[in-house]
Amino acid sequence: MTVLPFSPPVSDDALEDAPLRSVSTAVAVLDCFASEAELGATKVAARLGIAKSTACRMLAALAAGGLLEKAGSGRYRLGLRLFEYGQLAVDRLLLREVAMPILGELRETVRETVQLGVAVGTDVLYLERLETAGAGLRFRTDYHRNPAHSSSIGRVLAASDPSLTMAILERGLERRTPFTVVDPRRWRQTLVQTREQGYATCRDEYDQGWSSIAAPILTGASGRRRAVAAVSVVGSTSRVLGPRKPALVQGVRRAAERITVALERAGS
Amino acid sequence: MTVLPFSPPVSDDALEDAPLRSVSTAVAVLDCFASEAELGATKVAARLGIAKSTACRMLAALAAGGLLEKAGSGRYRLGLRLFEYGQLAVDRLLLREVAMPILGELRETVRETVQLGVAVGTDVLYLERLETAGAGLRFRTDYHRNPAHSSSIGRVLAASDPSLTMAILERGLERRTPFTVVDPRRWRQTLVQTREQGYATCRDEYDQGWSSIAAPILTGASGRRRAVAAVSVVGSTSRVLGPRKPALVQGVRRAAERITVALERAGS
DNA sequence: CGGGGTCGTTCCGGCTTCCGGAACGCGGGC
DNA sequence: GCCCGCGTTCCGGAAGCCGGAACGACCCCG
Incomplete structure (x- = not known):
């Protein structure tokens, strides 16, 4: 079990010039369902620029x-098997286990x-989110990926990774609020x-x-x-950055440090 | 958004006579990683009975x-993108949202x-698991699928579905304890x-x-x-089936009933 | 320190299998 | 009831894939 996979490979939407064309196409078809819950053959074909019959067979x-x-x-949606695979993928991360x-x-x-959270491309992907039952207003739980520039986790990750910093700047700092x-x-x-x-x-x-x-979870030899x-x-802003802020900062930093040392101890 | 996908399609390990052979093979390759965290080309090829070069290209x-x-x-493992897809798949289930x-x-x-949990094939797939922090011994959290026959959820599901009952019996009641x-x-x-x-x-x-x-979450017209x-x-058995059992039974049944009516209200 | 074994990857030719266009059947809507 | 749009099926041509063998790297062991 490893801490984290090597390189979160940036998604070239490489439908082109790859070996196993049909497999690449199939993956591209899957990707269509990232932004839309249900799709039919016609829309998939139009979006990927392939023949309707091809899309139908892929689906x-x-x-x-x-x-x-x-x-x-005749419409399709993401299958539960993906949920299983996804759980397996993240269950096997040492990071998540010790964290x-x-x-x-x-x-x-x-x-x-x-x-x-970890960085994938210029986004932050949330591996885990634990909510507190009685924490006033319920936080939106329906996202698992954010642009890194407007996220505290993204900021922490970019602060220690110049290439991530560059990638984020190249993509542009989109205004959200x-x-x-x-x-x-x-x-x-x-x-x-x-x-x-x-x-x-x-x-x-x-x-x-x-x-x-x-706060950051660190890895690698000191230095x-x-x-x-x-x-x-x-x-909510008032709860997090109000009077409790010092306590929260200390809690988050301590947790991150504990995870860091737990990783070193357990890791290879 | 629908309650649950139509048919949890039983996994024919149909590597045979399907259209889009290479896509089917690719899916079979993915399946190899369900039972093993890391695999190389040779092992995948051996397990699927395909040429090593083919396996390598698939990977x-x-x-x-x-x-x-x-x-x-040169070894591979399940990617985090699967985690994203999986989260999307389950986020889009009305069932999970209201539950x-x-x-x-x-x-x-x-x-x-x-x-x-829901049934997929003769197994129970757990869509969600909420743990209590201070609940004594920590429950194993590293599985998301169980044989239905030795699970209370599986028993509830089989009790209302004759075809599931048959499928479970055909597969056989494996002894675990x-x-x-x-x-x-x-x-x-x-x-x-x-x-x-x-x-x-x-x-x-x-x-x-x-x-x-x-306790069951029901759907469909009455009758x-x-x-x-x-x-x-x-x-733990002493906590769940001891003196608290009546209270727990009532709690579970009430929750299941509430989810049932919430589904009717929200659902199509 | 060097050799053999194992593994991942690459190359190439023959041919399997896939792609795209057109036709079919169906369902829903103006 | 008609038409439009959708998902699916059929077919021929050819594109891309499969498998065997060769290559290079790595590791274990002597």
């Missing part, structure tokens, strides 16, 4: 394998939603601050009213340490 | 699409691990009892020391109601 083949499931009237109990304790301590930091200079400044203080914050930048605090992942606490 | 193509990731030294808050409340009430019900007659009797009392129990049958109580899913509470 049928993927459905035969359980990766898609057939809804009524889980510590995340649980953090949640008990801070009584807010806590998250564990009036508070999103979209000026590249100011955004780089937040990274400097993150490095100095050892944690990052994100105030109202992704969803107005919601803020978060994140060449890099953040592979990060822990964060997220909640 | 490379799947890795290019992010469904697999390359570990060091989540009710499951959360149930967990608060009973202070034990609660689960939401000394307490597993492996005699078909006795097992059918547990289904009768389940139907009579409206809930099912499972005492030490899957993991010795652990037991569970489950033709069937269980699409089930809620369960699981914990």
Whole structure:
């Protein structure tokens, strides 16, 4: 079991010039369902620029394998088998395994939603999210991926990874709320601050009213340490960045440090 | 958004005579990683009876699409993209959406691990599992699929679905502990009892020391109601089937009923 | 330190199997 | 009831895939 897979391979939408053309096409078909819950053959064909008959066969083949499931009237959606595979993939990460109990304790301590995230491309992918039952307003739970620039976890990860920083800047800092930091200079400044203080914050930048605090999980030999992942606490801005902020910062940092040493101890 | 996909298609390991041979093969390659965390080309080729070169290309193509990731030294593992797809698949289930808050409340009430499961093939697939932080011994969290015959959720589902009952019996009642019900007659009797009392129990049958109580989530017009899913509470046998049993049974049944009506209200 | 075994990857020719266009059947809507 | 749009099926041509063998790297062991 490894800490994290080597390279989260950036998704070239390489439908072109790959070996196993039909397999690449099949993957592209799957990708269509990332942005749409249900699709039929015609729409898939149009989106990928392939023949309708090809799309139909692809859909049928993927459905035969359980990766898609057939809804009524010839439409398809993502299949539950993908859920199984996905659970397996993440269950086998050493990172998640050692982080889980510590995340649980953090949640008990801070009584807010806590998250564990890694970078994939220029996004943050949340491997785990533990919600607190009685934490006032319910946090939206229907996303598992955010643009890294408007996330405290993304900021922590970018702060220790120049190439991620570059990738994020190249993609552009999309505005999501009036508070999103979209000026590249100011955004780089937040990274400097993150490095100095050892944690990052994100105030109202992704969803107005919601803020978060994140701290890095480090790996690698001392002197060449890099953040592979990060822990964060997220909640309404007043709860997270108000009077409790120092306590939350300390809790998040302590949790991240504990995960870091647990990884070293357990890891290869 | 639908309650649940139509037919959890039984996995014919149909590598044979399907259209899109290479896609079917690719899916079969993915399946290899269900039982093994890391595999190389040689082992995949041997397991599927294909040429080593073919396996190598398949692995490379799947890795290019992010469904697999390359570990060091030419071995592969399931990719995080599968986790994303899997989360999407389950996020789009109406069942899970309406069940989540009710499951959360149930967990608060009973202070034990609660689960939401559906049948896929002759197994129970757990769509959700909420653990309680302070619930004594930690429950194993590293499985997402169990044989239905030795699970309270499976018993509830089989009790309302004759074809599932048949499928389970055909597959055979595998013994997992000394307490597993492996005699078909006795097992059918547990289904009768389940139907009579409206809930099912499972005492030490899957993991010795652990037991569970489950109640059905129903769907369909009255008179033709069937269980699409089930809620369960699981914990150490003494805690779950001891003095608290009546309270837990009531809690589980009430939660399942609430989910049932919430589904009717929200569903099509 | 070097050799043999194993494994992942690449190359290439023959041919399997896939692609695209057109036709079919169906369902829903103006 | 007609038409439009959709999912599916059929077919020929040829594109891309499969398998065997060769290559190079790595590791284990002597």
